[in-house]
Amino acid sequence: MSTAVPTTRGSRFTGAAANYIDERTSISGLVKELGRKIFPDHWSFMLGEVALYSFVTILLSGTFLTFFFQPSMATVTYEGSYIPLKGIDMSAAYQSALDISFDIRGGLLFRQIHHWAALLFIAAIGLHMVRIYFTGAFRKPREINWVIGFVLFILALAEGFTGYSLPDDLLSGNGLRIIDGLIKGLPIVGTWISYLLFGGEFPGNDIVARLFSLHILLLPAILVAALGVHLLLMVINKHTQFAGPGRTNENVVGVPILPVFAAKAGGFFFVVFGIIVLIAAFFTINPIWVYGPYDPSPVSAGTQPDWYIGFADGALRLMPPGLEFVWLNHTWSFNIIIPVVVLGLFIVTVAIYPFVEAWITGDKREHHIAERPRNAPTRTAIGAAGVTFYCVLWAAAGSDLISTHFMLTIEGVTHTLQALVFVGPFVAYHLAKRIALGLQKKDREIALHGFESGRIVRLPGGEYVEIHEQLSEYERWRLVSFVDYKPLMLRPDSRGRISFAQRMRAGLSRWFFEDRISPISRTQIEESDHH
Amino acid sequence: MGIRKTTRMAKNSSPSATAGRKANRRHPLATVALIVIGLVSTGGAYALFSSTASADTPAAVSGAASAAQGEKLFAANCATCHGMNAQGTSVGPSLYGVGAASVSFQVGTGRMPLAQQGPQAEQKPAQFTDAQVADLAAWVASLAPGPGIPDSKYLQGNGNSATGAELFRVNCAMCHNVAGAGGALTEGKFAPALTGVTAAHIYEAMVTGPQNMPVFNDANLTPSQKSDIITYLKYLDTNPSPGGIDLGNLGPVSEGLFIWIFGLGAVVGVTIWIAAKAN
Known part of the structure; x- marks a missing residue:
């Protein structure tokens, strides 16, 4: 303790207590390390926190629910x-x-808190992932953490789905029936898996208890473990930051965890918690009482999964009929197989994207500066295409409600969405790329010539010119500091050959970096300063 | 525009251009907040107004219905499509055997007279008074036997709501949704929402099967079972959702939209506020 500070009784006590703990746990090293972790300030860096806080809310409210929930399919009469x-x-x-x-x-209230928090949890994860993607924050050294985050996302989906199925009302039973159909649609193994999962023919008497074990034991355990690693890696890798004055690839500028950030984050937890509780207090979610007990015969209009499974439901809804046939004494349900394969590929692409991009760029450097989306036009365009693809499938899950609420025919809605699944991503890709390149051009223009001041001056010769105001050094720094890539040059290897992989890489690199706005050189900046 | 103004001002007075710019600007979210407040207040006012406007649905009145009076009304309003003798034409079906219940439902809910051809007859404000509807029904019923006006003892809403709910889920929910919120059918047709529909109209719809709806005759659903279903629907009408605002009872889609727009919207608003530099 510093001798300059006069010791009061309170500080003597905290000092003694800290010393007591430290002598027995050597925790001071950890606190010093963690407490000095720096968090840069940007609103989009807090989306992961939102997910974390909703998860805490889910854990707390879920624990309450386990006190009273009976995961049994035994028949009883409601009184x-x-x-x-x-x-x-x-x-x-x-x-x-x-x-x-x-x-x-x-x-x-607790049921509604639990369910609303779950919806918010996965929505926050989704937005968090999108932020990481579009700012390139998955680049070295954070590829592993991207994959862990992806695993967390999948676990959250699994948690959501198992939870959705637990109340055993009509809606959850219908959801399970779709999963059952999906599994049975897989060739050869499908029926076996379905019987194994449900303990016989659907719905059986086991599924609720089994999903309950997964929902409250296995999945949360893996989720918490993966979350711990996710946070640990975030501390080890340090946080990314946007380029700015004094912010380089070698430092992190922001506030340390202790005390400022911890206080802010603690408050923020209660804000998120409060928002969830307010929503839960005023808005019904999943009114299980109107759905009634599960019975395999009725299906309600407007039966949908929760929003995060919507993209899968939408993919099934968009499949045209007539893709099922018998071959080799087996039924081949391509109306199921195609969406399963397509969504599988989509999800795997999301998981491995950092490695793909790293291979294409051949960039082995560490990156700690979050890129502005415009400075990586092709990545931004790919992301826009992916988001569009996802959103079209997502919208398809609500096709019936779109048609009733906008007075459209359901066939029209379905056919439009079928076309959009293919066309939408291409349009989004080109649009996003053009917009990103256009914004880069604008940045370049502003960095070189300043911004238009709106002041028109008449020169002695009669000519009118608009005065451009130069940016300050600080403002310009934001615009010019980004990593520039050029298409990879094809070079023969040591044996004088050009391998196929190398050719492919060069081709992909050309696709990524052919359209580029060359960054401003120092000489250009100096020249513009002399004007 | 902001930049233009502030730089001039900065030149004249303040030595620090950034400080001047910060101080002189409205918060960037002020406009958004204003729009949100505007939308919420107009939307809320509209919802209030429309709910109060639809609250006073006319009670079913049956007096001494005059078939002669009904015939005149029919000739003036219905015969163009259904023919002078209700025998049907190329644009409207014959009304022999549809019964008084059909007329009472179709005309009483405003579906007939049809405003225009479409995927299905849309509900609109009823064009005739209850007495006129009764006259029309009496004349159409006099042409040939058909389902009559339901006995009022089945319309009291005093049946068993639990049986009614179960029957509703099994027979009605696949089109009308478990909470009677309505749903989509093919080719632009739809099953309408059942909130606020009178007991008589619900009963008549079941026995006559208007438009795309199947007929639920007395062998299929007995009158007392129909009464149970009506009891359940009236229960839903009179008991608001115990969980709070029901978001239209449309299921997970409206819940998902809500959490993305309002839940995540509010949270992102807070993150922006936290990360904003103090002015």
Whole structure:
């Protein structure tokens, strides 16, 4: 402790307590390391935090729900408070979910908190991923953490889906039936897997208990472990930052965890928690009581999965009929196989993208400056195409509601979306690329010649000119500091050959970097300063 | 425009251009906030207005219906499509055997007279008074036997709502949605929402099967089962969702839209606020 500070009784106590703990755990090294971790300030860097805080909310509210939920499919007769279900036979799982909603104090609020927080959790993860992608924050040394984050996203989807299936109401049963159909549609192994999963023919008597174990034990355990590694790697790799005065690839400018960031983050947790609770208090989510107990015969209009599974549901909805046939004594359901394969490829592409891009650029340097999307036009364009593809499938999951609410025919909506799945990504790709290049040109123009001041001056010769104001050094720094790539040059290797892989790489590199706005050189800047 | 103004000002007074720019600008989200407030208030006012406007649906009145009066009304308003003797033409079906229930439903809910050809007859404000509807129904019923006006004892909403809910899920929910919020059918047709529909119209729709709806006759659903279904629908009408605002009871799509727009929107707003530099 510093001798300059007069010791009060309070500080003597904290000092002694800290010393006591440190002597037994040697934790000071860790605190020094973690406490000095720097967080740069930018709103988009907080999306991961939002996901984390919603996850904490989910854990807390979920624990409450486990106190009362019965994961059993045994048949019981409902005698609870909700009148339009009195005397109806249902599973114990559904009954306990109804009891949580109507007969346990605060139960409905907790159920709604849990469900709304889950929706927010995955939405925040999605936005967080998109931010990481478009700023190139997945580049070395953060590729591994991208993959871990991707695993977290998949785990969150699995958590969401298993949770959606637990109340055993009509909606969750219909969702499970679609999964069952999807699994059975896989050739040869499908039926076996389905019988294994459901313990016999759908729906069986086991599935709720099995999904419950996954939902509250296995999946959260893996999720928490992966989350720990994700955060640890973030500390080890340091945070990215946008280019700016004094911000280089070698430093991080921001506030340290202790004390400023920790205080802000603690407050932010309560803000996120508060928003979730407010929503849960005022807005119904998944009114299981109107859906009634699961019964394989009825299917309600407007049966959809929660939003994050929507893209998969949409892919199924967009498949044209007539793709199912019998061959070699097996039914080949290409209306199932095609969407499964396409979505599988899409998801794998997302997972391995950092490695693909690293291979194409051949860039082995570390990158700690987050790129502005415009400075990587091809990546931005690929991202826009991917987002468009995802969003079209996502919209397709709501095709029936789009048609009723916008007074359209459902066939028209479906056919339009079918066309958009193919056309949309191309349009988005070219649009995004042109916009990114255009913005780069504008940046270049402003950096060289300043911005238009709006002041028109008449010269003695009668000519009118508009005065351009130069940017300050600081402002210009933002515009000119970015990594520039050029297409890879094909060079023969030591044996004088050009391999196929090398050719492919050069081709892809050309695709990535052919259209480029060359960055401003120092001489150009100096020249412009002399004007 | 902001840049133009502030640089001039900075030249004249402030030595620091950035400070002047910061101080003189409205918060970048001020416009957005203003638009949101405007939209929410107009939308809210509209919702309030439209809900109060539709609240007073006319109660079913049956007096001494006059078939003679109905015939005159029919000739003046319906005969163009259905023919002078209700025998049907190339643009409208014959009305022999449709019964009083059909007339009461189609004309009473405003679906008939048809405003224009379309995928299906849209509901609109009823064109005739209840007495006129009863007159028309009496005349059409006099042409040939058909389903009649339902007995009021089935329309009281005093059946078993649990049975009604189960019957509704099995027989009706695939088109009308479990909460009666409506749903899409093929070729631009749709199953309408059932909120606020009178008990008599629900019953008549079941026995006559208007438009794309199948007929649920008394062998299929007994009158007391129909009464149970009506009881359930009235329960939904009179008991708001225990969980709060129901977002139209449209299921996960409206919930997803809500969390992305309002949930994530609010949270992102907060992140921007936290990360904003103090002025």
